[in-house]
Amino acid sequence: MLQHVFKTLLALFAILTLMPLYWIVVTAFQTPSVVLAFPPSLVPSPAAWINFARLFNGSEIGTWMANSLIVTGTVTVSNVILGTLAGYTLAKKVFPGRQTIFWTVISLMFIPGQLTIIPLYALIVQLDWINTYQALIVPALIMPFSIFLMKQFLQTLPTELIEAARMDGCGEWGVFQRVILPLAKPGMGVLAIFTFMGVWNDFLWPLIVINQSSMLTLQVGLNSLQNQYYTDYGLLMAGAAVSALPMVAFFLVFQPYFVRSITIGAVKG
Amino acid sequence: MSLTRTIYRERWAYLFLLLPLLLFAVFNMLPMAATILLGFADYFPGGQPVWTGLENYAYALSDDLFWKALGITVLYTCGVVPASLLISLFLAYVIFGLKYAWAQVVFKSAFYLPVVTSGAILSLVWLWLFNPARGLLNYILSFAGLGPYLWTSDPQMALPSLMFMAIMGGHGAAIVLLTAAMGGIPASYYEAARLDGAGPWRQYWKITLPLLRPTVLYLLVTSTIASFQVFTQVLMMTGGGPDYATTTLVYLIYTDAFEYFDFGKAASEATLLSLSLAGIAVLQYKWLASDVEY
Numbered sequence: 050m051l052q053h054v055f056k057t058l059l060a061l062f063a064i065l066t067l068m069p070l071y072w073i074v075v076t077a078f079q080t081p082s083v084v085l086a087f088p089p090s091l092v093p094s095p096a097a098w099i100n101f102a103r104l105f106n107g108s109e110i111g112t113w114m115a116n117s118l119i120v121t122g123t124v125t126v127s128n129v130i131l132g133t134l135a136g137y138t139l140a141k142k143v144f145p146g147r148q149t150i151f152w153t154v155i156s157l158m159f160i161p162g163q164l165t166i167i168p169l170y171a172l173i174v175q176l177d178w179i180n181t182y183q184a185l186i187v188p189a190l191i192m193p194f195s196i197f198l199m200k201q202f203l204q205t206l207p208t209e210l211i212e213a214a215r216m217d218g219c220g221e222w223g224v225f226q227r228v229i230l231p232l233a234k235p236g237m238g239v240l241a242i243f244t245f246m247g248v249w250n251d252f253l254w255p256l257i258v259i260n261q262s263s264m265l266t267l268q269v270g271l272n273s274l275q276n277q278y279y280t281d282y283g284l285l286m287a288g289a290a291v292s293a294l295p296m297v298a299f300f301l302v303f304q305p306y307f308v309r310s311i312t313i314g315a316v317k318g
Numbered sequence: 319m320s321l322t323r324t325i326y327r328e329r330w331a332y333l334f335l336l337l338p339l340l341l342f343a344v345f346n347m348l349p350m351a352a353t354i355l356l357g358f359a360d361y362f363p364g365g366q367p368v369w370t371g372l373e374n375y376a377y378a379l380s381d382d383l384f385w386k387a388l389g390i391t392v393l394y395t396c397g398v399v400p401a402s403l404l405i406s407l408f409l410a411y412v413i414f415g416l417k418y419a420w421a422q423v424v425f426k427s428a429f430y431l432p433v434v435t436s437g438a439i440l441s442l443v444w445l446w447l448f449n450p451a452r453g454l455l456n457y458i459l460s461f462a463g464l465g466p467y468l469w470t471s472d473p474q475m476a477l478p479s480l481m482f483m484a485i486m487g488g489h490g491a492a493i494v495l496l497t498a499a500m501g502g503i504p505a506s507y508y509e510a511a512r513l514d515g516a517g518p519w520r521q522y523w524k525i526t527l528p529l530l531r532p533t534v535l536y537l538l539v540t541s542t543i544a545s546f547q548v549f550t551q552v553l554m555m556t557g558g559g560p561d562y563a564t565t566t567l568v569y570l571i572y573t574d575a576f577e578y579f580d581f582g583k584a585a586s587e588a589t590l591l592s593l594s595l596a597g598i599a600v601l602q603y604k605w606l607a608s609d610v611e612y
Contacts, residue, residue: 052415059412062405063428065486069443070431072454076446087452134334144328145321150335157346161547161595163568163588167575168352169345171363188345191338221330250436252550253568257576268438272554275442282446289439300434304427307434311494 073293076286077101084283100287107284108277110291112263113270117249120185120266125244127186128195129237135191136199136236137229141211151200157193162253173258184258185266189248195240202236203229239310242303249296267292356585363579374586384587386562387570388594390477394566395545397481403537406489407530410496411522426497430490437550444483445470445555470556473563480551480564492537499533500526535606539599546595567591 076084077100078093104110139151169188178184206229214228255266265273274288300307325332357374359367378384413425432440447454448469456466469479503526511521549568552558558565558573565573571591575584 055408055412055415059409059425062409063425066432066489067428068454069440069447069486070435072447073439073443085452088457089452089454131338135338138331138334142328142331144331145324147331150339153339153342157342159596159599160346160350161543161592163547163571164353164592165346165349167356167581167585167588168349170576171352171581172344172349174363188341191341193342193346196338246434250438252437252553253572256553268436268550271436271438271442275445275554282449285442286446289442293435293439296434296436297431300430301427304423307430308426308494311491312498 070293073286073289076282077290079283081281081283100283101291103284104287104291108270108274108288109262109265110267110270110274110288113265113267114291114295116182116264117267120182121245121248123182123186124189124248125241127190128192128244129241131191132195132199132240133203133230133233133237134225135196136201137203137225137233139196139200140203141206141208141229154193154196158197166253166257170257178258180259180261180264182264185255188254192244195244198240198243199233199236202239203233206232235309238306242306242310245299246296353585353588356582357589358586359582361581361585363581367582370582374582375590377583378586378590383562383565383570387565387567390563390565391546391548391567394477394481394484394548395542397478398484398545399538399541401485402488402541403492403534405485406492406496406537407534409489410493410500411526413493414497414500422497426490426493429493432487433490438554440483440487441551441554444551448479448555470564471560473559473561476556476560476563480548480555483551484545484548488541492541495533495537496530499530503529531606535602538606539602542598542602543595546591546598 075091075093078095078097079090080094080097080099083090083094083097135154139147139154173179173184173188176183178187210228210232211224214224219227250268251266252268252272255269256272259265259269262270262273271288271292275285278284356367358369358371360370360373361367409425409429413422416422416425450456450466450468450471453469455469459465459467467475470476507525508521511525516524547568548566549572552564552566552569553572556564558569567587568591571584571587574580574587
């Protein structure tokens with residue numbers, strides 16, 4: 050009996066959780082006169098693409114999406130490469146300074162963004178990087194968490210594998226390329242998902258260093274969309290739908306990897 | 319073997335770490351040191367820093383708005399974190415008990431979807447849901463004879479509205495972690511408890527919950543830190559208002575730094591925020607981790 054009450058509550062809560070996402074779709078697919086009607090219509094009309102037409106004509110959302118893809122793609126690739134190299138080094142190599150470097154990486158992981166953002170902005174101004182891709186990409190090329198994650202992941206690999214490869218005449222690069230890289234792939238996948246999601250959804254940094262519409266990322270683009278069309282909910286929800294689509298599709302396709310990324314990402318230090 | 323020879327022999331290690339360390343130095347460590355220094359100076363972009371000692375800190379600590387922002391941030395965190403955690407624990411328990419694996423996956427995905435949706439998207443749709451004249455929430459509540467409410471436009475309700483939105487949103491990651499941890503508890507524990515006559519409630523209270531403690535601690539620390547830094551919703555939905563009712567610490571730092579360009583004041587506030595975050599994390603670990611084994 051109690052189990053049935055629990056399951057009903059679960060279903061109810063799931064519906065409430067998904068309701069905002071459903072409401073994006075409903076409103077995006079309604080003509081402006083229906084959006085303004087009260088009581089509201091609870092279902093979308095699939096033929097109503099007018100909000101999307103107005104969105105693409107009245108904003109640079111296509112450019113914003115391209116900007117987001119360029120920035121997120123570059124930062125993800127770079128974090129996976131540098132994070133794997135550095136993570137492998139800290140997990141499997143013995144050299145003077147290893148402990149110091151590892152603890153430096155750990156401490157940097159716990160530094161909140163607010164503690165660096167003001168001088169970082171001043172630096173970007175000095176470099177004349179305001180309104181550029183560099184401003185969004187270069188400070189994020191490698192993040193401490195990427196190294197930590199790959200170190201934790203690669204630590205579990207047996208060291209004998211590396212020694213055996215070395216006996217067979219592999220050089221340093223050979224060991225990395227032939228032994229470590231193939232075994233690191235699941236960890237790299239998890240790191241890629243993590244980085245992609247974090248950078249794609251980042252808000253504060255692009256808000257600060259980008260103020261020219263054609264250089265905005267999707268998230269801050271939505272903010273400017275809201276400032277421009279603040280009660281035109283049909284158009285705004287079309288913008289929300291278009292922005293949510295890539296991440297939602299990405300999630301549904303890679304769902305098992307997402308689940309693994311959350312559990313691996315929470316590995317105890 | 320001399321140190322230089324060891325270092326030469328391990329040159330690859332340094333090579334692999336060179337670029338990350340260089341980038342960390344420029345984009346993490348130097349800015350961090352600069353923020354701490356700026357906290358002791360008067361500095362506006364384009365000008366020269368003037369050292370003022372503890373003036374920024376004295377000002378922040380005597381500033382009503384700073385204390386108000388701290389209070390709002392603490393209230394938001396104390397409302398959102400425990401409520402979210404309790405709901406996550408409940409949802410994880412029910413999902414874990416579902417018979418079919420596909421049903422578990424469906425529910426985990428459903429709760430994870432708002433997590434992959436950005437704060438900007440959620441801000442837009444919640445602003446629409448909260449709309450006083452034509453929003454869905456007031457429409458639904460009207461059937462119960464309630465409202466219409468002003469939600470984010472009402473100084474009394476603005477902060478609870480943002481809290482409600484946060485509590486409704488982010489259970490996906492917690493559920494995945496909690497169900498994974500529950501899957502790691504040996505079934506024999508429960509069998510032994512059943513033989514001793516323990517009902518489901520006692521089993522949950524005496525076996526599941528104690529063994530979930532490391533996960534709960536992790537969730538508590540990470541979600542407290544995240545709530546303490548709430549920003550996107552504030553900027554997009556309320557602009558810190560009405561009447562400063564939703565001016566959180568990070569929003570205050572943002573406006574001081576990037577609207578008034580008072581970098582010195584903002585830097586001192588950012589340092590205070592970071593110290594509070596570190597303090598909270600240490601306290602939570604001390605409080606909960608005393609007998610957690612890793």
